[in-house]
Amino acid sequence: MRREAIMRWLLPVIILVIALAAVPFANDYILYVLTIAVLMSTLAVSYDVLLGLTGYLSLAHGFLYGVGAYTAAYLTTNSGWNFWLAMLAAALMSALIGAIVALVAFRTKGIYFAVLTLGIGLVGFQFFLVLEPLTGGVGGFVGIPGIPSLPGLADDPSRNNLVVAIVLLAVTYFAALVFLRSSIGAACLAVREDVTLAQSLGIRVGTARLAAFTFSSAFAGAAGAVFAAISNFVGPDDFSVMATGFQVVVFVVIGGMGTLWGPILGAFLVVCLPEVLRGAATYSVAIYGILLLFFILFAPKGIAGAVLALRRLLPARPASVTQTARHSEAR
Amino acid sequence: MIELLPQQLVNGLALGSSYALIALGLTLVFGVLQIPNFPHGELYMLGASFTYVLVGYGVNFWLAVPIASLGVVLVGILLDQVGYRRIDRGGNLSLMIAALAMSTVLQQVATLLWGAEPHTTRTPFTGILRTPYFSIGIYQIVIFAAALLCWLFVWLVLHRSRLGLAIRAMAQNRTAALLMGIELTWVRIATFAIGALIGGIAGSLLGAAFPIYPTMGLNPVLKAFVILVIGGVGNLWGAIVGGFLLGILEILVAGYISSQLQDIGTFAILVVVLIIRPNGLFGRAEVLR
C-alpha cells in the first residue's frame, strides 16, 4: 500500500484513539481544549476540500462557520429545535449561503478571488453585528442549549462534547475522503491542476468548484453548530476574517494542503501549542506567522509532507493527492 | 441633509487621499511584480512607528519623516528578499500565503517592540481651514498634497528615469526586459523600495494624526486592495482616483444611509464591482502605462 494512503487512514485512527483514550481521564480543561482542537480540525478538513482540492484561497470560511453557529443557536434557542436537527439545518444553511458566495466568487480568480472572499467575510461579520434580532448583535447570542447527552455521558457534558466533536470530525473526514474519491473530487483535482486541460477532458469546471465550496461550507456550518452548543454562547468575534478565516489557512498550510489528514495535525498543533506554552503566549501569534512563513517557503507540503518524507522507504516520490503549492498557478 | 453635501464631499476627498496614498505603493508592487504585498499595511504601520520613536528621541518631525521612510524602505526590500524572491515561481497561492504570514510576523514584532497600546506622534499641523461651505484640517490638506506628490514622484521615476524605464519594461514583458540586460534583482529591489517608501511616508504622516499600534495597517491595506481591484492592477492613476472614489463613497454611505453600514457599504461595493467586472472596474489595466 502506498505511504500516503496508509497515513490517510492511520493518522485519524491514532488521533481518534488518543482522543478517546483521553476521554475518561482528562480534566475539564483538557477536554475543552481537545474539543476545540477537534472542532478546528473539522473546520480545517472542510477547508482543505476547498483550498487543497481546488487551489482557491477563500477567506470567507470563518463567516460560513459563523452562519452555522448562529443558525443552530437560533433554531435551538428560539425555535426549540432538537440539536441534531438544528445541526443539520445549520449545515444546509451554510451550504446554501456557501453556494451563493461561490457563485459570486468563482467569477473571479487569483488575487481577485482572495480579495473578494475577504470582502464577503468582512461583510458577513458586519451582518452578525447588525442583524441583532437574529444574532444578538455585539452582545452575542446567549443561552444556547448544550448538546443533548449521548447514552452513558448524561452527567458529563464536557466528555459528551468531546465525543460529539470527534464524531463530527470522523464524519467530516470520511465524507471528505468519499468526496475526494468521487468523480466530482477527481474533477476538482483536475481543476486545481489545470483548468484548460480539465475543460478539454469534458469536466464541468463550474460544477466541480461549486460542489467543493458547498461541501466545504456545509461541514463548516455543522462545526459551527457544535461550537455554538458547547459554548452556550457565541459572539461575532469568533467568526472574524482575521481570527477564524485566517486561522483555517494556517491549519491547512502548516498541516499540508490537499492531504485531508495533514490539516488535522495543523489544527491540533496551532490550537494546542499555545495552551502547552501558556505563559509564552506573547510570542504565540508571532510563532504562527513564522511557522506559516517557514512552511510556505521551505516545506510547502506542510507537516504531512515532512511526515511522508521521513517515512520515505522507496526511492520514488510519494504518491499523493497533495498538490505542491507550486502547481496551483494562476488561480 | 443636501446642504451638508459640500462638507461631506470634502470629508470624502480627505479620507480618500489617505486611502490613495496607501494604495499607491501596493498597486506599484502588484503591477510590476504581481505580488499581493499584504504586509504593505505593516510597512505603513512601521513608517508611523519609526517616526514615533524618532520624535520621541527629540528628532524634528520633518527630519523624522524621511529617516523613518528610509527605514521602511529597508524593511520592504527585506520582505522581498526573505519572503517573496524564493517563491517567485511558486504561483499565486504561495505568494498570498507568504504575504499573509509576513504581515502577521511584522505585526507581532511591532507588538514586542512597542506594545499593543496606541501611541501618537504629536501632530505638527493643527490648523483648520474654514470656508463658508466646508472646513478642512491642515493635516488633511497635507495628506492630500502628499498623495498627489507621491503619485507625481512615482510617475516621474517611471517615466523620466532610466530606472523607471527598466521597471516598466520588466512589468510589461519580463523576458524581453531580461534580454535588454536589465537585472530582475535590481528591479525587484527598486520596486519594493519605492513601494515601501510611499507606504512609509503614508504611515509617517498619518501617524501624526491617528493612533499608532501594531494592527493599524490592517484596515487601510484592506481598503487599498479594494482600490487596487477597482482602480485596476498596476494602474497608478487608478489608485489615486479609486482612493478618492472609495473615500467619497464611504462618507456618503455613512452620511446618507447609515453609519452602521459604513463597512458593509465598502465591501458591498467591492462585491458588486467584482460581480459585474471580475477583473475590476477598469479591467486588468495596462500595466504601468
Next chain:
Amino acid sequence: MLEIEELSAGYDRLEVLRGVNITVADGGSVVVMGANGAGKSTLCRAISGLIECRRGAIRFDGADISRVGTSERVRRGIVQVPEGRQVFPQMTVKENLRLGGWIHGKAKEAALREIYDLFPRLEERQGQNAGLLSGGEQQLLALGRAMMGRPKLLLLDEPTQGLSPVAIEQVAEALISIGRRGVSILLVEQNLALAEAVGRYAYVLETGRCAAEGPAAELLSSDVVAASYLGH
C-alpha cells in the same frame, strides 16, 4: 567568437537540446535551420542565458559564459531579438529603443540617430506606442532595439514568423546591412530564403541535434533542408 560545445538544455522534464555543436566566427553569419520542435528557440534562449545550460559549454570571445547571467551576456555583446519580437507594447518606439541601449547608460542621440538612419520608418513612428505598429514594423523595431545594445553577436529567433513577403524582404535587407557593419549574426530560421540571403554557414537542427552543417550556399541548396522539413 561563439563556440558551443556539446550543449544540452531544456525545460523541467524536457531535454530539448541534446549535445549541440555550433561555431560562429568573428564577423560571420550563421543560420540554424530546423523544423518546429527541433530546438531552435531553445538554442537561442540557452545562448542568451534565459535558460540554464545543463551540460556542455558556451564560449564567447574565449571565455566560458555558460554560468553567466543574461545581463552580463548582454554586456559582453550577445544581444537577442526574441521570437515573436516581444516589443514593449505600451511604450513608445523611442522608449523601446532606449531600452535596447539600457546597459550603456543614458541613450545618446547619436545612437538613436544611427538606428533611425538604418530604419527611417521608426523615426516617423518614434512617439507611437509599439503595440500599435504593424508586424513588420515591430520586427524592425526589435532589430533596432537590439542594435542599440551595440551587439558583437546578434541572435535572431525566427524574425520572419508571421510576416508578409514584403516585410521579410525588409528584414533581410536590414540584416545584410547589419552584417556589413561587422556584427556577427546567428540566425535561427525556418524561412529558407532569408537563410540563404543572410547566412554564410548553416546548420540543420533535428530533434535537438545538429543533423547537418556546411557552407550555406551548398547546404541550403541541397535537399538536406527540404528533407528535414518535408520528410523526403
Next chain:
Amino acid sequence: MKRLLATAAIAALLAGGSTVQAEELVLGEIHPITGPASFYGLVMSQTLKMNAEQANAAGGIDIGGKKYQISIDTGDDQAQATKGVAAFRKLLADNVHFVIGPLASAVAPAIKPVIDARPDVLQIIDGSIADGVVNGKNSFRVQADADTYNDAAIDYLKSKGIKSSAILTDRGHQGFRMSEQRMMKSLKNAGVNIAAQEYFQMGDTDFSAQITKLAASQSEALILRGYPGEGALITKQAQQLGYKGQIVWEMGAPPSTVMKNIPATQMDGVVNCIPRMMADYIRLNVPNAIKVADAFHARYGKDAGENAAFSNDAFWILTTAMQKAGGVEPGKVAAVLKDLKVTDVPNLIIQYKPQENGLLFKNGQAHPPSACQIWHGENWASLPGDHLDLTTKN
C-alpha cells in the same frame, strides 16, 4: 513495578504535603495578559498579585481561625472568547473556586454559561461592563454597569439644563450598545431630546461623515461612548468640523491615553462622565488609593492605571467575605457577599454607593459612584462642587 510504587509514594507524599499546607488559598484571575488588551489587563493582574504579597507578608489572611497564604493563579484570556473559556476551565481544573475577572466584554458572556453551571465557583468581575453577565448568585461585579456610565452623563445634562443631545456610540462596545435602549428612555424621561444618533467602530480614524451630520443637528451636547483613543480623535474632528455644543465623554480615560490623540488645548472644556476610578480617588485624597498607587509604583515601577482600583477592591471584598463566612466554601462566601455591607470591607479604594441597608451588592452588582470631570490644561479636573462622601472605613 518498582517504578509504579515509587510513583504512588510520591503521590502520597504530595497528597500529604497538601494537607500540611492547607492554609494555602488559591485565587484565580482571568485577564488579558498578552495580546492587544494586555495594556489594560496586565496592571489588574499585577494589582492582585501585589495585594496577595502584602497580605502574605502580613502573615496571611485569617479565615475561620486559619492563616491562609494567598496565591494568584493567572488565566490569560487574550481578550478572546475561546481563549478565555479555555483559560477559565484551566483554572477550574486547577481546583480554583474563586475567580476575579474578566476585563474583556468578549470573554465575560462566553464564560457565563460555565459559571452558571458551576455553583461551586464564585466570580467577581472587575472589568467588563457587559450586559447580562452578573447573576447575583455566584457571579458579582465591582465594576460599574453600563447604566452607571449612561446615568452619569444624563445627570450632567440635567444639571446643566441641556435639552438636546446627539449621541455617537462605538457599535462594537458590548456594554454601550446593549444599554442603548435604556439610555434613550432615561434621556427622554430627563426631558432631553435626542437630536441624532450615529455609530463608529473601534479602530476607525475618520469620523467626519458622522460628525458632519451630528454638527448639523445643532444639539447642545454630544455624548461620545467608547474608548478614549477614538474619543480623542472624534473630539478633535468635531472641533475641526465646527461642532459648537458641549462634548460629553463616557469613557475610562486616563490623561496619558487621551493626550496621545489630541493636543491638550483642543480638549479644553470636554466633560467626562464615568464611575470614579483610580486617578479620581488619588486626586480626591482617598488614603487607600494613594497607598495602593504608591505601593504599585514601588513594586512595578509604573502607574497602576484606572482599573487597578476595581481589582484591588475585588480582592479585599472577596477575602473579607471569606473571613466573614469563616471558611473558603464558595456557596457560603457567596451568601456572605449578598449580605455584605459597604462598611464591612477594609482597604477599599472605591467609595461604593451603599444599597438598601448599606449593602454593597444589589443583584450581584456593586455601585461605584460616578462623577463628571472637566478637562483643564493638561488634565482632568473636578467640576465645581464635586466632593466625595467617604463611605468606607480606611
Next chain:
Amino acid sequence: MSLLSIRGITQRFGGVTALTDVSLDVEEGTIHGLIGPNGAGKTTLINIVSGLVRPTEGTLSFNGRENGPWPMAHAVTLGIVRTYQQTRVFMGLTARENLRIAHVAGAGDANAEDLIDALDLGSSLDRVAGELPYATLRRLSLALALGLRPKLLLLDEPAVGLAPDEIARMAEVIRHFHGQGLTVFLVEHNMRFLMELASRVSVFDRGRLLFEGTPEAAQGNPEVIEAYLGRGLKKHAGN
C-alpha cells in the same frame, strides 16, 4: 463518409485573420494530417474544432450532427477530444490519478488496463507526473485523451520534443488505436512522422487551405514546398 466536415471557417483576432474560409473533411477511420509553416493557423483550427474558441464565421458537422462547433464540454461528449502542443497533464498528481480523472470524466467505460499497456505506463503509475520523463508525459497526455473514448482525436504535435526512437514509439501507439477504429486529425511538423501515419494531408499557409491530397503529392507540390521553405527572396540570393 466524412466524420468531420469543416465548412467556411474564418477566424479573426482583432485585425489579424488567422483562418480564411477553411473547408475540409475528415473521413471516418483515417489519419488525416494537417501541416503548414508556423503561423499557418493549424492550432487555431484545432482550437475551434475542439470548442476552445468560437470561430468568427463557419460551421462544423460531426458524426451526422450539424450546427457545430460545440462548447468544449459538449464536444467531448460527442466524441471530439484533443491534446495540446505543450505537454498538458495534471503535473501535481500521480499518473494513476491522472488516469482516474480521465476515466471519471469520460463515460467511464474505457479499458484502463488496455490503455496502460498500450501506452506502457505501468511502471510509472504511482509517480507524480511532474517528475516523469518527458516522453512518458507525452504518452500520459495521450492516455488522458484516449481515456475519454473519442471518436475523433485531435492531436497537436504529439511528437514535438521527442527523440527519434520515442517518435517511432509514438507513431506505433497512434497506429494501434487507429487500428481499433479511431479517427485521427493530426497536426504535425515532423514530416517524416506524419508521412508514415497519414493517408491524407491538408496543407495550410497563412490561414488558407493550400493543398489537399496524399502525403506524397504534398511533398512534390511546388506550392507546398514554396510555402514551407519560403523561397521568394531570390533577388538577394548570393549577396
